[in-house]
Amino acid sequence: MRLSRAWPAALLLVLVASPFFSFNPFYQRVAALVALAAISASAWNVIGGYAGQVSFGHSVYFGVGAYAALLVFTKLGLPPIAGAPLGILASLAISVIAGLPTFRLHGHYFSMATFAIAALAELLIINWNFAGGAIGMMGPATARSPADLLFRSALPYYAIFLAVLAVLLWLTHRMQRSRMGFYLRAIGAGERAAQSLGVPIRRYKLYALLLSGAFTALAGSLYAVMIGFIDPDSGFGVLISVNMVVMAALGGAGTLFGPLVGAVILVPLSEASNAILGGGSSGAAYVAYGVIIMLIARFCPGGLAEWWRVLTRTRRRRAA
Amino acid sequence: MILLQLITDGLLLGAVYALFSSGLTLIWGMMNVINFAHGDFVMLAMYVAFFAFTLLKLGPAVFVPLAAIVLFGFGVLVYAGLVRYVMRGPMLAQIISTFGLALVMQYTALWVFSANFVSLPNTLVGGVYDVGGIRVSAARLLAGATALALTLGMHLLLTRTDLGSRMLAVSEDRVAAALVGIRPDPMQALAWGLGAASTGVAGALIALFFYVSPGVGDAFTLIAFVTVCLGGFGSVPGALLAGLAIGVIESLSAYWLGPAIKDIAVYGLFVAVLWVRPQGLLGRA
Amino acid sequence: MLLEARGIVKAFGAFHAVAGADLLLEESELIGLIGPNGAGKSTFFNCLSGDARPTAGTIRFRGTEVTALPPAAHARLGLARTFQVPIVFDTMTVRENVMVGAFLRHPHRRAAAAKADEVLAFTGLAEQANLPATALGTPGRKRLEIARALATEPVLLLLDEALAGLPSAEVEAAIDLVRRIHESGVTLIVVEHIMEVIHRLTRRVLVFHQGRVIAEGTPAEVTADPAVITAYLGRRAHK
Numbered sequence: 001m002r003l004s005r006a007w008p009a010a011l012l013l014v015l016v017a018s019p020f021f022s023f024n025p026f027y028q029r030v031a032a033l034v035a036l037a038a039i040s041a042s043a044w045n046v047i048g049g050y051a052g053q054v055s056f057g058h059s060v061y062f063g064v065g066a067y068a069a070l071l072v073f074t075k076l077g078l079p080p081i082a083g084a085p086l087g088i089l090a091s092l093a094i095s096v097i098a099g100l101p102t103f104r105l106h107g108h109y110f111s112m113a114t115f116a117i118a119a120l121a122e123l124l125i126i127n128w129n130f131a132g133g134a135i136g137m138m139g140p141a142t143a144r145s146p147a148d149l150l151f152r153s154a155l156p157y158y159a160i161f162l163a164v165l166a167v168l169l170w171l172t173h174r175m176q177r178s179r180m181g182f183y184l185r186a187i188g189a190g191e192r193a194a195q196s197l198g199v200p201i202r203r204y205k206l207y208a209l210l211l212s213g214a215f216t217a218l219a220g221s222l223y224a225v226m227i228g229f230i231d232p233d234s235g236f237g238v239l240i241s242v243n244m245v246v247m248a249a250l251g252g253a254g255t256l257f258g259p260l261v262g263a264v265i266l267v268p269l270s271e272a273s274n275a276i277l278g279g280g281s282s283g284a285a286y287v288a289y290g291v292i293i294m295l296i297a298r299f300c301p302g303g304l305a306e307w308w309r310v311l312t313r314t315r316r317r318r319a320a
Numbered sequence: 321m322i323l324l325q326l327i328t329d330g331l332l333l334g335a336v337y338a339l340f341s342s343g344l345t346l347i348w349g350m351m352n353v354i355n356f357a358h359g360d361f362v363m364l365a366m367y368v369a370f371f372a373f374t375l376l377k378l379g380p381a382v383f384v385p386l387a388a389i390v391l392f393g394f395g396v397l398v399y400a401g402l403v404r405y406v407m408r409g410p411m412l413a414q415i416i417s418t419f420g421l422a423l424v425m426q427y428t429a430l431w432v433f434s435a436n437f438v439s440l441p442n443t444l445v446g447g448v449y450d451v452g453g454i455r456v457s458a459a460r461l462l463a464g465a466t467a468l469a470l471t472l473g474m475h476l477l478l479t480r481t482d483l484g485s486r487m488l489a490v491s492e493d494r495v496a497a498a499l500v501g502i503r504p505d506p507m508q509a510l511a512w513g514l515g516a517a518s519t520g521v522a523g524a525l526i527a528l529f530f531y532v533s534p535g536v537g538d539a540f541t542l543i544a545f546v547t548v549c550l551g552g553f554g555s556v557p558g559a560l561l562a563g564l565a566i567g568v569i570e571s572l573s574a575y576w577l578g579p580a581i582k583d584i585a586v587y588g589l590f591v592a593v594l595w596v597r598p599q600g601l602l603g604r605a
Numbered sequence: 606m607l608l609e610a611r612g613i614v615k616a617f618g619a620f621h622a623v624a625g626a627d628l629l630l631e632e633s634e635l636i637g638l639i640g641p642n643g644a645g646k647s648t649f650f651n652c653l654s655g656d657a658r659p660t661a662g663t664i665r666f667r668g669t670e671v672t673a674l675p676p677a678a679h680a681r682l683g684l685a686r687t688f689q690v691p692i693v694f695d696t697m698t699v700r701e702n703v704m705v706g707a708f709l710r711h712p713h714r715r716a717a718a719a720k721a722d723e724v725l726a727f728t729g730l731a732e733q734a735n736l737p738a739t740a741l742g743t744p745g746r747k748r749l750e751i752a753r754a755l756a757t758e759p760v761l762l763l764l765d766e767a768l769a770g771l772p773s774a775e776v777e778a779a780i781d782l783v784r785r786i787h788e789s790g791v792t793l794i795v796v797e798h799i800m801e802v803i804h805r806l807t808r809r810v811l812v813f814h815q816g817r818v819i820a821e822g823t824p825a826e827v828t829a830d831p832a833v834i835t836a837y838l839g840r841r842a843h844k
Binding site: 048052054056101102104105107108109111112113115116117119120123124126127238242245246249253283284285286287289290291292293294296297298301302 | 352353354402405409412413414416417419421425427538545546549594595
Binding site: 178182189194254 | 654656675676677679680681685686688692693694695696697701704705706708709712713714717750753754756757
């Protein structure tokens, strides 16, 4: 029992620290991207995993955060990171305005509606010429001040993303142990029963969405700060949402570290296949991605966390 | 006059929408699973039509039924290999499974066929009829009329035949159906086959007047969602009415608001309807 | 008066599942609600618990009008229920299931866990506390639903066929549990279609037929009532 907890913790620590001791820029860049993907997947997990509301619309939050960062730069000349609070504020407004009515829908209907809202948002952005239309926007080319957060190495980004991820996971951990965590899991497992036990469903779904959307928007801002470019596809594309859902589902939706594990596996995989197969234009990476999704759904619907649980349970039984 | 022209165009396109949407609504009605890859089924059928013509020199009289057969097999395969297992699993697995399928279909198409837009020669079903000032292209007329007939045919199959009543029995109550000797599994496989086959016909018909590309399916998935939602989940006559209505709305908004806005109008309508009447416009409360 | 339902109608289109039913309930009563399948018992039940909004009529619970309030508000006021087909939280352990109910009155984790353990002991589920809820069979799931409802510390508990489908050994244990719940001061409405259970548990019974209360009295009185006999037998004769 002790061992089964100590090992993954030690392994995680080594993994987390390793980019700081590596001089391979590719490795450092991938590590930063893993941490960033883990932020958005863990944020999605709050509403999609714990509360069981499978959203395919989280690209809207990500896009709003990313666009806010580059809008304050191109229109006001501020450092892009200054857009992050604005993106978060916008995400809260979106949760209330678009999220609340969507909560009337359940299961597949909810997923369909969020999918449609994301498609609608992408179309609107493509037609919004003020924000660069279909072409998108660039960030600062050279650092005007340290606040622009322009670094040649990926390491500082990795450190920043890691700090944000730590805060989010700590919040999720607190939530998981509190009434809110229990209520969200109850909502995910059976709304009707949850309601009969006095759980105010819409209110708790909204809390979860506010938290989830805010951190996804922050992830979007951080992405724009690091990459320095955003267009409708990389901000609002359907695949942005799909990435979050799949990482959480692979690692284990509704578990604390599931989305992180999913990101650790999938991001290096897609980066490596892009490097080998030559960019996204070939599409081979996404074919593999789709196959992975179907395999998860078919053979381990609870994600790797489920396998882990079975593994540790048998070991515990053997020890007893 | 222009108004009548736009409405006619919209109705003919809408009939095709109705046909592939009734495929989606059939699958949904049978087992409460949404197929996020539905538009990619349309895409697949369009490529079947395209290659049947360019490689084998087959005409629409052959490639439309061919697309139906290919898609029927594909639908049964998807059910037997994926959906059957996922259905009993948690909701998340149900929802992401067809999403994964959509990715595989789209990017395999991209890989194999490349991102180029291709299309059938528009002389394949050539000619334009002029009916009292309203111009109707033969290809669109053929597509619209065939789609309308097949949608009605599917409705009759479900409501008037023994097979249809067996399928409905399974959709009402799997356990009860099993008790009276109807095995649910073949019925559900059949629903996927028929749903995909009608989508196959629709795709082959659309290919007569619409370009083909690997990403063309996304828009069709959303149109099918809108149609099924407006028409009431599981209802074929609802899908027919809603499909026609959406064809007209698209045609009118493309004319008045511009082609870029037409999808915004349709998706916006969808979101609004879901918010106001979650059971669909024609669905029962 | 603890619960006062007057003139309850619930229509689905032209079909009236409940067609003008009344129910008056005093504190610490234990009453039965019986009737043939499709008599409207469950729909009436859903109206009382807030799961369905009546088409007409008013419901007052502890002096508050609750007719249009959502189920969560009913729970806060002290009305809990179980479901005919148990809905347990499959992703949680047995204790966690009960804790969801306990959090209603005990917002802090420790207090909720303590309350849950108390209820688990009372309902005889203490040994299964750490098992996943999926490990329970039907009798266990029904018991878990009762435990979860009790954890909300209800004044009134509605049991929807909590005993139906149980093997006979389990029925005895369940009857004992219902009695102990009643003795602890909780008012109960028990929906059942097993006459024998009703005989043994309750002193007052309401008989539902075609959406109406057609008889009311002691179990002995209603089973002798000709209207009740035709309601049950007439249905069987039609089959």
